[in-house]
Every structure is written in structure tokens, then in C-alpha cells.
Amino acid sequence: MLRFSLAAAFAAVVATTAVATSALANDYTITAPAAPGGGWDQTARTMQQVMQQEGIAGSVQVVNVPGAGGTIGLAQFADQNKGNGSALIVGGYVMVGAILTNNSPVSLADVTPIARLTGEYEAIVVPANSPHQTMQDLVEALKADPGAVSWAGGSAGGADHIAAGLIAKAAGVDPTKVNYIAYSGGGEALAAILGGQVTAGISGYGEFEAQVKAGTLRLLAITADERVEGIDAPTLKEAGLDTSIQNWRMVAAAPGISDEQKAAITADIDKLVNSAGWQEQLATKGWANTYLSGAEFDAQLAQDIASTEAILKDIGLVK
Secondary structure (H helix, E strand, O other), X not given: OHXXXXXXXXXXXXXXXXXXXXXXXXXXXXXXXXXXXXXXXXXXXXXXXXXXXXXXXXXXXXEEXXXXXXXXXXXXHXXXXXXXXXXXXXXXXXXXXXXXXXXXXXXXXXXXXXXXXEEEEEEEEEEOOOOOOOHHHHHHHHHHOHHHOEEEEOOOOOHHHHHHHHHHHHOOOOHHHOEEEEOOOHHHHHHHHHOOOOOEEEEEHHHHHHHHHHOOEEEEEEOOOOOOOOOOOOEOOOOOOOOOOEEEXXXXXXXXXXXXXXXXXXXXXHHHHOOHHHHHHHHHHOOEEEEEEXXXXXXXXXXXXXXXXXXXXXXXXXX
């Protein structure tokens, strides 16, 4: 009887330990392939905050690896994390453009795409003391002398750069003459705009929101098809420019992970985007919930890569 009791007790302890271990949340390291302050950094750190608050992950670390529109971070991530089920990287429209314009040897085919997370419209801003009071004013200056209008934004070939090219094209200006200055992080670009080193800035609205509300930046337009609730700005179409663009962001896992690892990561991301904490952050930051995963996301990603390449060729950034 004693032997049976001891054996039963031991089995119970083993079973309890196994259940407890399986219930432990995963730990993750998220690579933000840009300097602090920009959209990828904000996305990674928001994921970090919510995943920990909601108990989806035990510990989440964010690592910044800036440069070349995210392709340096992407290459490092793909090389150093093969088969690592705890490694994630954020990317999106900007990275797709940078891969194409930089002829990067590493692409999103070298990692494991998990899901599209958010969408955000681009905002066009000028310093508060700028002579350009409206988007029409800025367009007239662009038409008069394209090179004299300098634009600060993220990496070459990314959503910011594409938006500037589309604005020029819609205004009847040669997109290849756009004076675009690429910065490795949103913080650097913001400093240049506020310091009057450039004519205008272009990026996701969330990166400018605090300065717009503080009155240090003037918001001229938003790149949406129609006005966005909570953002006091006309669309480009209202300014006479027949164009729009939405920047999207995604999360990917390491190359070479198993089907089980991918399923576990996808389940955690699904918990993230359906959590109250994430929904609150979307509303606060003005990000649209564009969540898409699985085969549907794989198909959409392939379509987005093809359409981005077509746009880049159309505005002269890729031959």
C-alpha cells in the first residue's frame, strides 16, 4: 500500500509539473530593424508591453538593428536565428520596398512570415513656422522647383518615399526629381523636421501626433481615401491629388522553425491582437487593425510585394 501511495504521489507530482511547465508563457526577443522612435520600434515595443501585460509571454526583449530600410536587421535575424522559436522580427511595406531598391540578397522569403498586424496612413507635416499653410501651398512649391522642396522620411524605397513619389506624380511633377532625404529612424527624421532642416516630413501619423497636438508641427494632409476619425486633416484627394497609400506592418518568425513552433507563435500573436490591451493601443496610436495570418496572409504578402515593385518602377525608384 505504501509503495502504491508513493508511486501515485510521484506520478501526480510529475503530471502537475508537466502541466505547469506547459502552461508557462513563451519568452520572445523581437528585432526592430530600425533605430528607436520609428514605426517598427513602436510596433515592437507595443507588442512587448501588451504580451507581458496580458500574460502571453513571460519575458519579451526588443533589439534595435537599424540600417538600409530594415534589410541589415533582416539579414542578421535570418542568419542568427535559424530554428529559433523565440525570435520574432517586425517589418512591412517599408522593408519590401527597401529589399527591392537595395537589391538585398536577403528577402522575406528567408524568414517565416506570421501575420500582418496593422495599417497606418501617412501624414504630411511641416514645422509650425513654415510658410506652407496648406497642402496646396506645398504642392505649388513642388511644381515651381521640385528640388527646392526637401522631404524627410524613413528609408529609401519605403512607404514614406513612395508616398512622396506618388504625391509628385499626382501633381504632374517628375517623381525622380523629388528631393527625398532618408533617415534610419523616426526620431532622427523628426529632429530634422522640427529643426527646419527640411521643407516637410512624411511618415505614419502616430510618429507626429504628439508634436501636432503640441503645435510644433502643422499637419497638412493624410494619405487616406477619406478623412480619418480622430485626425484633423484633409486627404490628399481633397487637396487635388488623386492618390492614397496605407503603410502596413507585419511580424515574422525565424527561418527553419518547425510546424509546431510556427503554430505556437501564430497562436500567441492571435492572442495578442485579440487582447483588450492591443485594441487599446490601436485606438491610442491611430493604427488600423489589419490582422491577417495563415495562408491568406501568405497570398496577400505575395500580392503586396508585386504591387510595391510595380509602384517603385512607376515612380522611378526601381528599374
